[in-house]
Amino acid sequence: MIYLKNYINGELIEPLKKQYLENIDPSTGTVFSMIPDSDADDVQLAVNAAKAAEDAWGNMHYEKRAKYIEAIAKGIEARMEEFVAAESLDNGKPLNLARHVDIPRAVSNFRFFATAIQQSSTESHFMEGVGVNYTLRRPIGVVACISPWNLPLYLFSWKIAPALAAGNCVVAKPSEITPYTSYLLSEVCKEVGLPKGVLNIVHGLGQKVGDAISKNIDIKAISFTGGTSTGRTIASIAAPMFKKLSLELGGKNPNIIFADCNFDQMLKTTVRSSFENQGQICLCGSRIFIERPIYEKFKAAFIEKVNALSIGDPSTDVNVGAIVSKPHYEKILSYIELAKQEGGTILTGGESVKPAGRCENGYFIKPTVIEGLAYNCRTNMEEIFGPVVTLTPFDTEEEVLMYANATEYGLAATIWTENLSRAHRMAEKVESGIIWINCWLLRDLRTPFGGMKNSGVGREGGWEALRFFTEAKNVCIRY
Ligand code: NDP
Secondary structure (H helix, E strand, C coil), rough: CCEEECCCCEEEECCCCCEEEEEECCCCEEEEEEECCCCCCHHHHHHHHHHHHHHHHHHHHHHHHHHHHHHHHHHHHHCCCHHHHHHHHHCCCCHHHHHHHHHHHHHHHHHHHHHHHHCCCCCCEEEEHHHHHHEEEEECCCEEEEEECCCCHHHCCCCHHHHCCCHHHEEEEECCCCCHHHHHHHHHHHCCCCCCCCCCEEECHHHHHHHHHHCCCCCCCCCCCCCHHHHHHHHHHHHHCCCCEECCCCCCCEEECCCCCHHHHHHHHHHHHHHHHHHCCCEEEEEEEEHHHHHHHHHHHHHHHCCCCEEEECCCCCEEEECHHHHHHHHHHHHHHHHHHCCCCECCCEEEEECCCCHHHCCCCCCEEEECCCCCCCHHHCCCCCCCCEEECCCCCHHHHHHHHCCCEEEEEECCCCCHHHHHHHHHHCCEEEEEECCCCCCCCCCEEECCCCEECCCEEEEHHHHHHHHEEEEECCC
């Protein structure tokens, strides 16, 4: 049995109370590791270590800081296959996805911000004949990063890398459901000799560790990715202390398909945007709106492709792996029942799968496609976060805009059309922080990333992240 440890003050240590939680492999339903069930005392230990390190790290020359961050990227690369296997085992995602998306992206996150900090500059504002202002950007001090289970190391590093690059010391909490790669990351940090206290990783439950982070007065900023209701809880605790908050929350993303689209490209991408990572990506398009003239053609072609997806043991060459946990698996199945009650017709899927052999007790759900639901029923309003999509026909731009904007969320949207004017018109009117036209999940790490409405507050990525993780001071000089 593997026992994971907290990474505090440069050391891998047991939780103070020596309590552990079981960590389950969702593809088999069996416990494969034990993780620290840390509490507020462990968080305080981490905060103390971070505070002790903040002056040296924040005042270190940026090129030297960048070298450490680049060394972390190299350290992950050197153990690539180990990270890939750990991510797949912990999360249930196909090994291939971890190999081609999750872990390479974690490497890119560290590399990108190691470089970005060396290219960053601040503004100056000139007052003709009177004087000049310049903006000084300094690290905040001790900041926290809290991340979810769907893209474990990918999202964990997306926060940690800019926080460190900007000169902060970090207390980080990965999801208790998928802590394994963040533990391996702490081993890498030790290997590369990251100064002690600069990064501290505390494992455990959101209710204990996350809550203690939100309440800790010495943590001045929190970058959080997770569900909207958790974001609301964190904000309600942190706001009275005036902590800086960046919240990346849930989504219920529209995928809008016009009849003039490049059909083959759209079809191929829509299969991915619906079911990649078992539909457990905050950016997946779960509400598919199809212009009526191609509705039947799309439906037939889409179902055929979805039925061809292989599902089973994530360590083999499959398209669809396991759902991350039993409670989440049950939640998704209950939403499928709700869709039936709301009058939906299941076109394919709609049930769990028991792959023969090793994975017969794992949590697998067939990719599910539903039609015949009202645009504003619960199935179409609430985030399911699984391999479930709905199909809805539309006739006009106005109608589909009304459907698309009907939810409380506003994270990402995809628009398929060859009509340039329509693409721009729609991009302007769809209420989403991220709009993909004729593509999906095409990422440029320099761009602002985040959601509107209940999908979040603030933006990450590129300068946005470096701005979030620094305090701006205006310095005004009179001639
Ligand atoms: P949760 O909100 O349940 O958890 C996210 C993180 O917050 C976990 O580390 C969790 O800990 C922790 N947490 C839980 N309760 C608290 C608390 N009271 N105080 C502080 N921290 C807490 O989300 P999931 O892990 O279930 O992730 C899925 C959600 O994340 C979906 O809604 C999805 O849309 C969203 N998401 C958003 C993205 C975006 O960029 N906008 C990207 C990816 C996902 P633990 O689980 O260990 O208890």
